[in-house]
Structure formats: C-alpha cells, structure tokens
Amino acid sequence: MLFNSLEFAVFLPIVFLLYWFVFNSNLKWQNLFIVCVSYIFYGWWNWRFLLLIGFTSVCSFVAGKLIVRFRTDNFESRSTMRFSPSWYVSAINILINVLLLAGFKYYNFFVDSFVEAFRLFGKEFDIHTMKVILPVGISFYTFQALSYSIDVYRRKLQPATNLISFLAYVSFFPQLVAGPIERATNLLPQFYRKRTFDSDKAVDGMRQILWGLFKKMVVADTCAIYANQVFDGVGYQSGSALLLGALFFAFQIYGDFSGYSDIAIGTARLFGFSLMRNFNYPYFSRDIAEFWRRWHISLSTWFRDYVYIPMGGSRSNLLFNIRNTLTVFVVSGFWHGANWTFLAWGSYHGLLFLPLLLLKKNRRFTDVVAVDRFFPSGKEIFQMLSTFFLVLLGWIFFRSKNINAAVHYLNAMFTGSLFEIPDLFYLSTKCMLFILFMLTVEWVQRFELHGLVLQKIKSRIWRWSIYLFLLMAIFLFGGGEETFIYFQF
Amino acid sequence: MRNFLLKIGLFSALLIVLGIIFGLLADHGLRSLRKGEFGEWNRYRTDSIHSNWIILGNSRAYRHFSTQIIDSILRVDSYNLGATNATFPFQRLRYNYYRRFADKPSVVILSVDAGTTLHTEDGIPDRQQFIPILNEPEIQKGLKGYKNGFQWFDYYNPVTKYNRCFEAMKQGLFSFIGIPESGVERYKGFINENYKWDGTFEQFKAQYPMGKKMPVDKNVIEDLTSFLRQTAGEGIRVVMVYSPEYIEGQQLILNRDSIVKIYRDISNKMSVPFLDYSSHPICYDKSCFYNSTHLTLDGAEQFSKIVCSDLKLMGNEYSR
Numbered sequence: 001m002l003f004n005s006l007e008f009a010v011f012l013p014i015v016f017l018l019y020w021f022v023f024n025s026n027l028k029w030q031n032l033f034i035v036c037v038s039y040i041f042y043g044w045w046n047w048r049f050l051l052l053i054g055f056t057s058v059c060s061f062v063a064g065k066l067i068v069r070f071r072t073d074n075f076e077s078r079s080t081m082r083f084s085p086s087w088y089v090s091a092i093n094i095l096i097n098v099l100l101l102a103g104f105k106y107y108n109f110f111v112d113s114f115v116e117a118f119r120l121f122g123k124e125f126d127i128h129t130m131k132v133i134l135p136v137g138i139s140f141y142t143f144q145a146l147s148y149s150i151d152v153y154r155r156k157l158q159p160a161t162n163l164i165s166f167l168a169y170v171s172f173f174p175q176l177v178a179g180p181i182e183r184a185t186n187l188l189p190q191f192y193r194k195r196t197f198d199s200d201k202a203v204d205g206m207r208q209i210l211w212g213l214f215k216k217m218v219v220a221d222t223c224a225i226y227a228n229q230v231f232d233g234v235g236y237q238s239g240s241a242l243l244l245g246a247l248f249f250a251f252q253i254y255g256d257f258s259g260y261s262d263i264a265i266g267t268a269r270l271f272g273f274s275l276m277r278n279f280n281y282p283y284f285s286r287d288i289a290e291f292w293r294r295w296h297i298s299l300s301t302w303f304r305d306y307v308y309i310p311m312g313g314s315r316s317n318l319l320f321n322i323r324n325t326l327t328v329f330v331v332s333g334f335w336h337g338a339n340w341t342f343l344a345w346g347s348y349h350g351l352l353f354l355p356l357l358l359l360k361k362n363r364r365f366t367d368v369v370a371v372d373r374f375f376p377s378g379k380e381i382f383q384m385l386s387t388f389f390l391v392l393l394g395w396i397f398f399r400s401k402n403i404n405a406a407v408h409y410l411n412a413m414f415t416g417s418l419f420e421i422p423d424l425f426y427l428s429t430k431c432m433l434f435i436l437f438m439l440t441v442e443w444v445q446r447f448e449l450h451g452l453v454l455q456k457i458k459s460r461i462w463r464w465s466i467y468l469f470l471l472m473a474i475f476l477f478g479g480g481e482e483t484f485i486y487f488q489f
Numbered sequence: 490m491r492n493f494l495l496k497i498g499l500f501s502a503l504l505i506v507l508g509i510i511f512g513l514l515a516d517h518g519l520r521s522l523r524k525g526e527f528g529e530w531n532r533y534r535t536d537s538i539h540s541n542w543i544i545l546g547n548s549r550a551y552r553h554f555s556t557q558i559i560d561s562i563l564r565v566d567s568y569n570l571g572a573t574n575a576t577f578p579f580q581r582l583r584y585n586y587y588r589r590f591a592d593k594p595s596v597v598i599l600s601v602d603a604g605t606t607l608h609t610e611d612g613i614p615d616r617q618q619f620i621p622i623l624n625e626p627e628i629q630k631g632l633k634g635y636k637n638g639f640q641w642f643d644y645y646n647p648v649t650k651y652n653r654c655f656e657a658m659k660q661g662l663f664s665f666i667g668i669p670e671s672g673v674e675r676y677k678g679f680i681n682e683n684y685k686w687d688g689t690f691e692q693f694k695a696q697y698p699m700g701k702k703m704p705v706d707k708n709v710i711e712d713l714t715s716f717l718r719q720t721a722g723e724g725i726r727v728v729m730v731y732s733p734e735y736i737e738g739q740q741l742i743l744n745r746d747s748i749v750k751i752y753r754d755i756s757n758k759m760s761v762p763f764l765d766y767s768s769h770p771i772c773y774d775k776s777c778f779y780n781s782t783h784l785t786l787d788g789a790e791q792f793s794k795i796v797c798s799d800l801k802l803m804g805n806e807y808s809r
Contacts, residue, residue, distance in 0.1 A: 020490060199493045206497075236695025464500065471504065476655040 001044040003263045004217050004478070011041070016270055020197055027194050031168045034191075034271075038173035042136075049135040056097060057170040060145040063093035064152040064159035064166075090153040094146060101142050104134055109338030137177030139335055143302055145170050148184035150306055157185050165191040174267040178260050180278040180298035187275070195272030204453070205269030207467075211452035212262025214470050217478025219438050220255030222431045223248040226424060231399055234409050239418030242409060244425060249399045250392045251435050254283065256485045257296070262450055281446050283391075283439070284369050286383035288352040289362035291391060299335070303328045318358075325357055326350045336398070341406060345397040352390055368446055434477070505648075512647030515661030519621035522664050524672040526573060526618035527657075533587045534622075540568035540591070544678070545584055546600025547575045552783050553732040554598060555793040556677035562797040565596075569678025574614035576605050577713050582631035584716075586622075597720060597727045598796075602734070603748040604782060607713075608704040612637035617657040620650050683786040684779035690738055693781070700741040703748065710751060717759040728800070729756055731765045733772045733792060738781025764799055766792070 001008050015037045023033040043050050070085035102110075118124070148169070151157040160166040169188045175181075230237055230245025237245065261278035268275045278298050285291035292300050304313075311324045326347070333346015356362040369384065370376040376384065393410070400406035438451075445451045452470075454463050522528045532538065542565045544554045551571030559567045570583050584597075605611075612635040613619070622628050623644055632638050643650035651658045664670065673682050693701075720727050729752055739745055749765060756763035771777050777788030784792055 197490050197493075199490070202493055203496070233692075233696050236692055464503070467500065468504070468507070475652055476658055477653065 001041050003260065003267075004213060007044065011037075012267065012270075019271060027192075028162075028164065030195070031162075031164045031191055034168045034173075035164060035171060038168065038171040038176060041173040042171065042176055045136050046133070052100070052135055052138070053141055053171055054167075056100065056142060056145050057167050058163075059093055059096050060149045060170070061160060061163055061166045063089050063149045067149065067153050068159050086153060090149055093149045097142050097146050101138060104138055106338045140179050140181055141170055141176060143181045143299075144184075147181070147302065147306065148188070151184050157188070160184075160188060162192075172268070172273070174264040174271075174273075175275055178257070178264070179296075180261055180264065180276050181302050182275060182298070183302075187273070190273050197272065201269050201272070205266040207452040207454060208262045208266030208269070208450045210266075210467060210470055211450055212259040212264075212266060213474050213478070214259070215255040215262065215438060215451075216259030217474050218255075219434045220252045220259060221478055222434055223252035223255065226428045226431055227252050227399070230424070231409075234405070234412055237412070237424075238420050238422050239413045239415045240420050241422035241424045242413040243418060244422055244428070246392050246396050246399075246409075246413070248428070248431065250283075250388070250395050251438075253395065253398070253485055254279075255438065258282075265450075277449065281442050283388055284384055284443065284446060285387050286365045286369060286380060287356060287361070287387055288349065288390060289356045290365040291387055292349070292353070293366070299332065303332050307331060321357065322354060325353060329353065340403050341397050341400055344403055344406065345394050348394050348397060352394075430477075508648040509646075511658070511662070512651060514665045515651065515658050516621050516647055518661035518664030518666075519657060522660065522670055524670045524674050525660075526615060527621065527660065528670075529570075529572070529675070529678065530586070530618065530622055533590050538568055538587070538591050540566045540677070541595045542567035542598070543584070543587075543594040543596070544569040544571060544598045544600065545580050546571045547580065547602070547605050548573045549602055549604075549732055549782060550598075550600035551675065551678055551680050553789050553792055554600065554679065554796070555681075555790055556679045557681075558790060558793040559797055560677075562794065563800065567677065569675070571600065571678060572614070572618075574605055574611070576609050576611075576614070577607065577709050577716075578609060578631070579614055580606075581712065581716055582628070585627060585631075586625075589627075593723060594725060597725055599727055599729045601729050601731055601752050602782070603703050603742050603745045607709050607748065607751065608706040609635070609709060610704050610706075617654045620654060620657045621661075623650055679789075681786065684783075685785075686775070686778070687780050690735070690781040693738075694741065697741060700743040702743045703745075705744070705748060705751065710755070714755060714759065717755065717761055721759065721761075727761050728803075729761055729763045730796060731763070731767055732796075733766045733769050733777070733784065733788075735775060735778045735781040736772045739767060739772065741781075762803060764796065766795075769795070771795070 001011060019030065019033060023030040039050055039053075042053060066089040067086045070089060115124075148157070148160075148166075152159045160169070165188065168191050169182075169184065172182075172187065227245055227249040230241060231249065234242065258279040265275045265278070276298055278296060280294040280297065282291050282294035285294055308324050308328045311327065312320050313324060314321050316324070329346045329350030330343060331346070333342045333344070333349070336342040336345070353362065356364075369380055396409050396413075397403075397406045400409055441451050445453060452466075454466065457463050457466075519527050520531060522531055542559065542563070544550050544556070544559075544567060546554075548571060551569050554567075554569055554571070556567045556569050559565065570580070570587055572579060572583050575583065605614075613632055616632075616637055616639070619628055619632060619639075623632075623639065629644055639650060643652075660670075673680055675681070717727055731749065731752065742748075745767075749767065752763055752765075755761070766772070771784075771788065771792060774788075777784055777791065779785050
C-alpha cells in the first residue's frame with residue numbers, strides 16, 4: 001500500500017479509530033492490532049512475502065532469547081564473548097538475515113558479475129540467473145531485526161519477552177517499507193508502554209504528513225517527469241539540459257525519500273509513537289561530512305554503530321580509519337541495490353569524505369547553518385552550493401542504468417553546451433517554482449523537526465489557510481501515485 | 490481526542506464545501522470557453538453547427554485541412570473536428586458528440602496517419618478536455634478502460650475530476666471571473682496560425698536514430714472499420730486522406746508502409762476512396778512543414794487546394 005494512494009487514505013482513518021476507540025483498553029490487543037494492520041498494509045503489495053517478514057522476525061526473536069540463555073552471568077570480556085555460544089547464536093542469526101537479503105537482492109548481481117569476471121579471462125560459464133521478485137522494504141526490516149539481536153548480544157537491550165510486541169516492532173506499518181530504520185532500543189520499549197493520545201502530537205503528526213505528501217506528490221513526482229525525460233534521452237540533450245536533469249533528480253530523490261520519512265514519522269505520532277529523525281535539511285549542508293549527518297540519518301547511524309565502530313572506528317591508526325570509512329561508504333552504496341552504479345556512488349562519497357577525515361575537518365559543521373541570522377553569508381552560500389554540486393554529480397551514478405551510462409552522461413554534460421539555456425528550462429518553470437517553494441519553507445524552518453512546524457503561528461485562520469494551500473497544491477499537481485524510489489531498496 | 494476529531498471534522502467539512510464551490514465555478518467557466526479543445530466541445534453544444542462536410546482526425550486534421558479553402562473551392566459548408574493527439578476511438582467519440590447536436594453530414598474526410606490513429610497506447614489524449622462534459626453518459630462510456638482514465642466517482646461530483654488538472658481549474662476559474670482567454674480561436678475547427686520549424690523532428694531523430702516502429706492495435710482497426718460501416722449505412726460518403734509528411738520523417742517510421750497498406754486494405758474492403766499524399770512533391774519541401782508531421786499555414790493552404798481539386802476530379806458527389 002502506498003502512502004500516496006486512495007487505499008491508504010481509507011486505511012489510515014479506519015485503523016486510527018479502531019486503535020484508539022476499540023483496542024485502547026488493553027495493551028496486548030493494541031499491539032496485536034498493530035501487527036494485523038501492518039501485515040495487511042504489507043500484504044496489500046504481495047501477501048506471500050508476509051512469510052518472509054514473519055520468518056525474519058521470529059528468527060531474531062528466538063535469537064534474542066537464545067543469546068540470553070547461553071550467556072554466562074559474569075560479564076564477558078570482548079575476547080571471551082567471541083566464539084561463545086551466544087556469539088554463535090548472534091552470528092547465525094546475522095548470517096540467516098544476510099543470506100536472505102543477499103538471495104533476494106544480490107543473487108543475480110553476483111552471478112552476472114562472476115560470469116563477466118571470468119569472461120575477461122576467456123572462461124565461459126553458463127550459470128542461470130533467476131527471476132527474483134525483490135520483497136519491498138527487505139533491506140529496511142532486515143536491518144531493523146538485525147539491530148535488535150546485535151543489541152541484545154551487546155547487552156544494550158533486554159530481549160523481548162513478548163512475541164507480539166516484537167512482531168509489531170519489526171513490522172510497524174508506518175516505517176516498514178522505507179524506514180526510518182528504527183533501533184530496538186528506541187522503538188521496542190514503546191510497545192511495552194501504554195500509549196495515551198496526545199492531541200498536540202497528533203496535530204503536529206498530521207502537519208508532518210501533509211508536508212511529506214507535498215514533498216512527495218508535488219515536488220518529487222513533478223521532478224520525476226523531467227528527470228526521467230533527460231535520463232532516458234541523454235544522447236540528444238545539451239550539457240545544460242543534462243545538468244538540469246541531474247538537478248531535478250536530486251530534488252526528486254530528496255522529495256521522495258524525505259517525504260516518505262515525514263509521512264512515516266507523522267503517522268507514527270498519530271498512534272503515540274516517536275520515530276527517529278531521518279532527514280535534517282541535507283541540501284543546506286556545508287560539506288560532505290555534514291551532508292551525511294543530515295541525509296538518511298537512520299541508515300548512516302546504523303552503519304556507524306554496527307559496521308564502522310565494530311571495525312575499530314576512528315580509534316585505530318589512520319590507515320585503518322581510512323579503510324573503515326571507505327568500507328562503510330561502499331557497503332552503504334551496495335545496500336541500495338545490486339548494481340555497480342550504487343557501489344560507484346558509495347565509493348564516490350567515500351572519496352569526497354576522506355580529505356575531510358585526513359584533515360580532521362569532518363566535524364567542522366555540527367550546528368545549523370546561519371544559526372544567528374536569517375540569510376547565510378557569502379561563504380556559507382558558496383559552501384552549500386559546492387556541496388550540493390558534488391552531491392548532484394553523485395546522483396548521476398545513482399540514477400544511471402549502468403556505469404557506462406553514468407560516464408556518458410557526465411561526458412555529455414561537461415561540454416560547451418553546458419552554458420546554453422536549455423528548452424527544458426522554460427518547460428519546467430512550474431517544477432522549479434515547486435523546488436524553490438520547498439527550499440524556502442525548509443530554510444525558514446531549518447531549526448525545526450520538519451517543514452510544517454507551525455506552533456509560532458497563533459492565528460487559526462493562517463494555519464488553516466496554509467493547510468488548504470498545500471492540500472490544493474497536492475490535489476491539483478500531485479496524485480500520480482508514483483511509487484517511492486526507496487521501496488526498491 | 491474529541492477536540493482533535495472535531496478539528497479534523499470541521500476542517501474536512503470546510504475542505505469539501507470549498508472544493509464543491511470551486512469545482513462548480515470552474516465547470517461553469519470551462520463550459521463557456523471558446524478557444525482550445527474546451528472551446529471546440531462547447532461550440533458543438535451551443536453553436537448549432539450544420540455543416541455538411543466534416544473533417545475528422547488528430548492535430549494533422551486541424552492543421553492541414555483549411556475549412557475556409559474547402560468551403561470556397563468546393564462550395565460546401567465544412568467543419569474540422571480534428572483533436573490534439575486523438576487516436577481513432579477519440580476521433581469517433583468527438584464525432585458522436587458532435588452528431589448529438591448537429592445534422593448528418595454528407596461527406597466525412599477522415600485524416601489518417603501512422604503516428605497516432607491506429608493505437609491507444611498513450612491512453613486518453615489531453616484528458617482535461619473532458620472535465621466539463623464528464624457527466625455525459627457517452628463521454629463516460631468512451632473514456633472507460635484507459636490507464637489514465639477517470640475514476641467512477643469523478644463522474645458524480647464536481648471536485649475529484651480536477652485531480653492533477655491545474656490547467657483546467659485555472660482556465661475555468663479565470664473564465665468564470667471574466668479574464669480573457671489566451672490562445673488561438675479556430676476558424677470552423679481549422680487553426681489559422683503559422684509556425685516556424687520547431688526542432689522536435691531533430692529531437693525525434695536523435696532519440697530514434699534507427700527509426701521507430703509505431704504500434705498498431707487490432708481493436709482500433711476494427712473500430713475504424715465499424716465506423717466506415719456505420720457511415721455507409723447512414724449514406725454518408727467517407728474519403729480517407731493520408732496528408733503529406735516530411736520525407737525524412739517518413740523514413741524514420743519503420744512500419745509506415747505496412748500501416749499505409751492497412752488503410753489501403755480497409756479502403757478496398759469498405760469501398761472507401763483513399764488518397765495517399767505520401768510521395769507528393771510537397772513532402773520534399775521542408776519549408777512547407779514546421780515539423781515532420783505538420784504543415785505550416787502556407788503548406789496547409791497549398792495542400793487544401795490540392796486535395797480540393799483531387800476531390801473535384803472524383804466526381805460530383807465530392808463537391809456541391
């Protein structure tokens with residue numbers, strides 16, 4: 001079920017009313033209700049894959065139980081923990097999840113790459129690839145389930161005692177298919193507590209949903225029309241049109257993914273849950289390190305906590321630190337999909353990050369840009385624009401069908417025609433106005449959790465006018481029911 | 490909770506009321522337009538057109554067949570029903586709607602081509618044009634089953650049909666408050682406006698350097714044949730015309746010859762004359778075109794004279 005579909009518009013109010021009026025009296029029933037509606041939400045796409053999500057959840061739940069059962073009472077040192085029975089349980093659970101993920105997502109890629117690699121040396125293999133349907137959101141819920149068992153193993157979390165609560169944690173419908181990738185330490189305890197309805201939170205949740213829908217249905221879906229047009233016809237576009245196409249894709253993916261996250265977080269708030277923030281106005285970043293603290297925060301912090309730090313993080317020597325950083329970027333790129341383009345995208349960001357790491361400038365910007373002013377300084381504008389341009393070049397790899405297409409795109413872009421005004425510029429004025437509007441709102445709201453925090457506006461007439469304006473824009477310009485880009489990951 | 494639900498309820502009620510008001514105003518405005526596709530549908534309904542010659546087709550019809558020239562040379566009263574990007578089912582839908590308000594024509598010039606006539610792959614062309622007449626049962630029937638079609642509830646309320654139709658809402662409201670329409674007013678359906686070479690052919694050529702195979706839908710061929718059967722039954726004479734296309738463009742449509750053959754076969758089977766101008770000298774003169782499929786105004790006037798003299802040669806039944 002898509003957030004921007006008619007089905008969801010019917011589903012959400014029904015679930016909301018049943019949740020607060022019918023199942024509110026008993027926490028167990030309320031959690032069971034969440035599991036049921038989450039499975040309906042997921043099964044709407046393909047009910048067969050409910051078995052997969054159920055299997056993943058049960059594996060991690062059982063793993064959590066066994067880890068504690070096999071654990072000795074004394075706190076084990078790092079070295080004695082390794083190869084202990086609880087270590088084996090955790091490792092097996094990780095292996096099962098990773099194998100499932102690899103099987104569904106990467107099998108064909110590995111087979112193709114293997115055959116291609118041997119072909120270079122004159123060896124021909126005839127290994128058949130399979131028509132594998134990629135389960136929607138598999139990377140998201142697998143990572144969420146993994147984080148639970150790892151945290152239990154690391155004693156950061158008590159294992160779940162109740163299977164229903166755990167199933168609800170893994171399958172919680174607002175963030176099931178495209179995140180934020182929640183940590184068990186944050187979300188699971190919320191299923192143990194009785195939720196009480198908070199009107200202010202619910203109203204703010206509704207606002208966040210509205211802003212998310214605007215970003216997805218108006219900005220992203222309109223940008224998609226022009227981005228697709230350019231990326232599908234690179235051969236006959238001028239350099240400037242290609243630059244514009246990349247720019248539209250940059251805002252398409254931002255509007256699409258951050259819009260989804262806003263809808264997810266807002267929906268969760270309607271049900272009394274707090275999800276972690278996933279985007280923090282990333283296109284206002286002043287360098288790549290800041291960009292990665294603001295873009296897909298739940299994934300970057302996941303990789304930081306479960307890959308980078310266990311590998312030694314920044315505590316080891318410089319060479320190891322470089323290795324760890326590059327590994328995280330490459331793996332993060334590969335997480336997005338089975339294509340060399342994602343690996344290239346991840347590596348490219350890793351290479352952009354390295355100079356900052358080497359010069360120890362990767363934590364230069366941890367505050368909000370122009371913190372004490374409305375307008376940024378000339379230097380800040382330059383920093384933001386140059387960072388955005390570097391990110392935009394990376395998106396060309398992300399969006400292209402293969403590496404050759406990306407290189408061809410870049411070659412065709414950096415030609416003399418880069419400085420012409422393309423026809424697309426005039427054709428897409430409406431789209432550019434949407435982008436400008438979104439950026440202006442987000443700039444004004446850059447200190448807030450989302451673009452539509454309106455507590456400061458006391459007049460109801462103004463607030464309602466803003467809602468009406470956004471709803472009208474969504475109704476008249478949006479509504480194409482384009483699927484979310486991140487569903488495929 | 491009660492407060493929250495009350496707020497949501499109040500806001501939803503306000504939204505619905507405003508939506509209905511704006512929808513009704515926009516509907517009213519659209520139904521009084523005189524230009525563009527909205528204007529054409531309105532003319533059929535309000536202008537009591539009683540032309541005895543009808544030109545049917547897509548944009549190539551309303552750009553190539555000058556009603557002024559046809560009227561003056563053949564001394565008939567013609568009207569051009571050409572519609573932008575219309576595949577044959579939509580050409581027929583427009584014809585049927587027109588016929589509800591008009592007398593039976595004696596002759597129909599059916600403009601055919603390889604580009605859009607014989608398939609429905611692109612769904613409903615310019616779907617916004619149907620918004621003000623969506624309550625009409627024959628329009629509802631004609632729009633059924635298309636991927637970009639309307640939902641059932643769009644037929645019964647004045648709001649939801651405007652979803653993703655900003656231009657229609659804008660034009661409707663502007664028209665309601667009396668802001669003058671922009672665009673060209675057609676002369677009896679023909680667009681009397683000149684254009685310069687627009688470069689879309691170069692884009693097409695770059696996109697399909699090896700050429701493109703145009704889709705052909707058997708159901709549309711069947712629809713075309715049944716239309717010819719229907720008109721024959723009513724005693725309406727039809728002549729199919731493949732108007733000129735720029736020669737370089739012709740070469741890029743890989744299955745053009747087989748599509749022309751389909752028309753020729755239909756022509757033989759249904760005993761309908763077929764005039765094919767695919768190799769006419771005008772096709773080699775780039776200055777007569779503003780892209781590979783559309784003639785300039787000068788080209789259209791030149792072609793209209795040619796087609797009139799050819800129709801004259803065909804006998805009295807094709808002139809007064």
